[in-house]
Amino acid sequence: MLKIDNLTKTLENKKVISGISFSLKPSQIVGLIGRNGVGKTTLFRLISGEYVPDQGRVTSDESADARSEIFYLDSPDNFTNAFTANQLARIFKVSYPQLDIDWFKNLLKTNNLSLNKKLSGMSKGQRGLILAISAITSKSKYIFLDEPLDGLDLIIRDQVKQMLITAVSNSDTSVMIASHNLEELDFLADRIILLKNGKIEKDYLPGEELKTANVAKLQMVIEGELPKVVSECGHILEKRGHLYVVLFKDYNSKVASRIKRTKAQYIEQLPVNSDDIFRATFEEDYRLRQSAGKRTNK
Amino acid sequence: MAITQKRPIYLQLVDRIKNEVATDVLSANDQLPSVRETALQEKINPNTVAKAYKELEAQKVIRTIPGKGTFITGNTASVKNSNQNRLLADLSQVIAELIKSGVKGERIKKIVNDILGGKNAEN
Amino acid sequence: MALNDASWYQARNAFDRHFDARHYYDIQDYANSLVGTKKAEKLVNDWQKKAAYGDTEKFKGNSQSNQLFLYLSTINPNFNNSTNSYRKMIKILPKTFAGFKKEVLQYYGDRKESSDSSLSASIYVSNNSVTSIGGSSASNYVLLPITAKSSKNAGPFNRDGFYAQAFKFNQSDGMSSVLLIILIGAIFFLIDQTHWINAYMLQRTKNGIQVALAKTFWLFFLPSVLAIFWAVFEYLTKILLIPGEFIKLHFSWLLQNEIIVLEFATILVAVGLLIDSFVGTIFGKFYTFFAAWFSVLLASAILAEFIRFLAYQYKWHFRIDNGLRSFLSKLSIYPIYLLTFFFIISIPLFILAMYFYKHYSLESDTKYVRFPKLKKPFFIFVALLAFWDFAFPMMLSLFSPSYFFSITSNLSTTIWWMAWGVGITAFTWWLIFGKRFWLLKKRTR
Secondary structure, eight states: OOEEEEEEETTEEEEEEEEEEEEEOOOEEEEESSSSSSSHHHHHHHHTSSSOOOOEEEEEESSSOOOGGGEOOOSSSSGGSBHHHHHHHHHHHHHOOOOOOHHHHHHHHOOOOOOOSBBOOOOOOOOOHHHHHHHHHHHHHHEESSSSSTTTOOHHHHHHHHHHHHHHHSSSSEEEEEEEEEHHHHHOEEEEEEETTTTEEEEEEETTTHHOOOOOOOOOEEOOOOOOHHHHHHHEEEETTEEEEEEEEEEOHHHHHHTTTTTOOEEEEEEEOOOHHHHHHTTTHHHHHHHHHHHHOO | OOEEEOOOOOHHHHHHHHHHHTTSSSOOOEEEHHHHHHHHHOOOOOHHHHHHHHHHHTTTEEEEEEETTTEEEEHHHHHHHHHHHHHHHHHHHHHHHHHHHOOOHHHHHHHHHHHHHHHHHHH | OTTTTHHHHHHHHHHHHOOOHHHHHHHHHHHTTTTSHHHHHHHHHHHSSOOOOOOOOOOOOOOOHHHHEEEEEEETTTTHHHHOOOOHHHHOSSSSSSHHHHHOOOSSSOOOOOOOHHHHHTTETTTTTTEEHHHHEEEEEEEESSTTTSSOOSSOOOOOOOHHHEEEEEEEESSHHHHHHHHHHHHHHHHHHHHOOHHHHHHHHHHHHHHHHHHHIIIIIIIHHHHHHHHHHHHHGOOOOOOOOGGGOHHEEEEEEEEHHHHHHHHHHHHHHHHHHHOOOOOOOHHHHHHHHHHHHHHHHHHHHHHHHHHOOOOOOOOOOOOHHHHHHHHHHEEEEEEHHHHHHHHHHHHHHHHHHHHHGGGGGGGBOOOOGGGGHHHHHHHHHIIIIHHHHHHHHHHHHHHHHHOOSSSSHHHHHHHHHHHHHHHHHHHHHOOOTTTTOOOOO
C-alpha cells in the first residue's frame, strides 16, 4: 500500500496542494479529476519526488524507498524523446530492475512500433503507447499516468485500457490516472478522487456515488413554484416543461425527507456519474461564468 | 411523494446473465470475462460489475475460482427454472395490466393461442 | 602538445652551429686557471653587476672572461644571483662538452631550486588575471647565440657581437591540464543538458545529492582523471621524440602539478555546483553553465584582489603576528597558497552545495534564485558588490584626487562607470524578482 500523508506544496506563493492524504491499495485503478490547474500534475510530481513537499511524505508498505515502486513520467515532452524505444528500455531497466525487456519488445512489435526510431520522430499517439507499455512492463507497483489517453485514437485507447486492466488484474499493480475524460474513467476506475482548491473534495466509488459521494440526481415533475429545497440544495441540470432533472450534492436523509415533502407529482432517482459529481462540485464556477456572460451581454 | 427508482444497473446485468444462461447462450462451466473486462465491454463501472457478480454468486449462478476466473455453475436447471418463474410472473403482470386497461380476455387468449399454435405447427 | 618538439630540434641545430668542443675546453681551462686569483674576485664583482644577455642585446668584446660569463649564462641565466664564490660559480660548467650540451638542451627545465619558490611560481598571476598556470614550468626558455661558427673570429661568442635567440620548450604540465578539465567538463555538461534527464534523475534518486554526485563524477572526477592521464602520458612520452639524455623526469614536480590540477578542479566543481544549485536557469541551462564559470573566474579575481588589499592593510597599519603576516603576504604574492586557501574554502562550499541539492525541487528550475528565502539576501549581496565596485571608488575619489583621475579620466568614463553599477543592479533585480522598477512601470489610470 502506498500512503500519501499530508502532502503540502506552495508554488509561486500559492498553496497548490494543501494537506492531501490518501492511500493506494494493490490492484486498484484510481482516477484523479479536477479542473485545469487544480494541481493534479503537482500532486503526481510530489508523489514521484520531482517536487520536494513543504510538508508530508510518501511511504510504501513494500519498500523503505517508496520511489522505487513508482513509475511516473512528468509530461509527454520529456527526456524520452531523445531516445529510441530500445534505448529507453535499457534506461528504464536501470531504474526498474524488474522491467521485462522481452515483454516490452513483444508489446511494441504487436503494436507495429519501431524499436530503433527516436521517439521525437513518432506521433503523439505512438509515444503515448510506448510510455504506457514502459509503465506496464516496468512491473512497478504504482503507476501514475497523466492524461494517458489524451490524443490517442480509439483503437490505441482501447489497447492501452486493455493493457492497464490486464496489468491490474494479473498483478498487484495499482494505477492512478489523471484525466479530464470522466466518462472513460467511470468505466475504468474503481475509485475516483476529485481535487478542489488543493484538497480532496470527494473520494468516491463510481457505481456507489450516492453512498460514497452523497450526490443524487432526481427527475422531478413540478408544477408551479420551485420548492425551496430544490433552489437551495439542488442544481438544475435540465428543464423540459414541468420536468426537471435536479442534482443534489450533499444529499442526505434530511434533504431526502424534505424532497419527499414537496408537492412534486413524480420523483425518480437517476443513476449518477462523474460528470454530475464534477458539475455539482464546481457549481459556483458555472454561476460565475453565467453572470460574467450576462454582464458582457448588457 | 415517494422517490421511485428504475431497476439498478447491477440487477439489470444480473438479469441479463441469468437470461443468457436460461436461453443456453451460456452453458455450464463457461468462463465469464473478468470484472474489469466486462466493465470495459459493457461500459459499466467495475464496482457495478463486481456487485452484479457478487449477486450472481449468491444466487449460485456463477462461482469464482481464485486465480482462474469466474465460471457458470452446473445448476443451470434451477436458473432456467427461476427464469421461467420470473417470466411467468411478468406475463401475469402484463395480462393484469391489459385487463385493467380494458382489453378483453378473449383477445388475450387469441394472441396466446396464435403464438402457441404457431409454435406447435412448427414442431 | 606531445608532438610539439620542433623547437627543441631547432635549438639543437643552433647549438651545433655555434658551439664546438675545442673552444669549450679552452674556456674551461681558462676558468680553472683563475681559481683563487685576484682576478677571479674582480670577475665575480663584475658579473654580479651584469645582467644576463637578453633577447636582442648585442654583446661586444671577445675577452676570455667575457666568453666565460656567456657560457655560464647559457647554462643558467641566474648563475650570478645565488652565490658570491667564484669557485661555486664555475662549478656549473660540466666537465665535458657533451655534458655541456646535455645541460643546455635539457627539455624539462632545471628544477633543482628550492621547491617552495618554484612551486610558488608554478602559477603565475599578473595583472589580476591568470595568465599561465605552471608559470616557470609551463615553458622552459633556452637562450642561444646565433652566429656562424666558421666566423673569422674564433669561438661562438665572437668579437663582432652576436644575437641571442630564445627557444621555448613547452612543458607537459601546466595550464593545458586545467583547460582539458574545463573542456571535458563542458562537453559532458552539454550532453547532459541536451538529454534533459534532470526531472527523471531527481525522481529516481532518493534526493538531489545523487544527482549532484553524478554531476561531480562527470564534471570533475572523469575530466580530472583524463587530464592527469594526459599530462602524465605527455610527460613520459617525450622520451620517444627527443633523445633520452635530454629528458630528465622530475616526478615530484609532476606530482605537485597534479595536486594543483586536482585542487583547481575541486574549486571549480564546488563553486560550479553551488552556483548550479543556487542560481537557476534564465536562458537555458547551457548558458547558466558558462555564466557560472565566468562568475567563478570573476569571483576568484575579486577575492584575490581583496586578499591582497587586506594583506597590504595589515602590513602597513597593524602590527600582527609575523607568521600570519607572512602567510597573508605569501597568499597575496604566491597564488599557489591562494589556490590551496581556495581549496580549503571550497570544501564547506561543496557541503553547502550538497545541502542545497538535497532540497532540490523541480519547480526551482524555472527560477533564477532557486530558494525563495534567498532571493532578497542575494539581491542585497549583488547590490552591495555593485556599490563596492562602482560607487565606493567614486566616493573615495572625492577624497583622493589622484585616485579620482586613475579611474575617471573624463566625464563619459564616469558616467559609464556609474551606469554599469546601476545596470548590474537593475538587471539582477529583473532576474530575481521579474518585475520592473516602479519608475519603469507603465502608469495605469
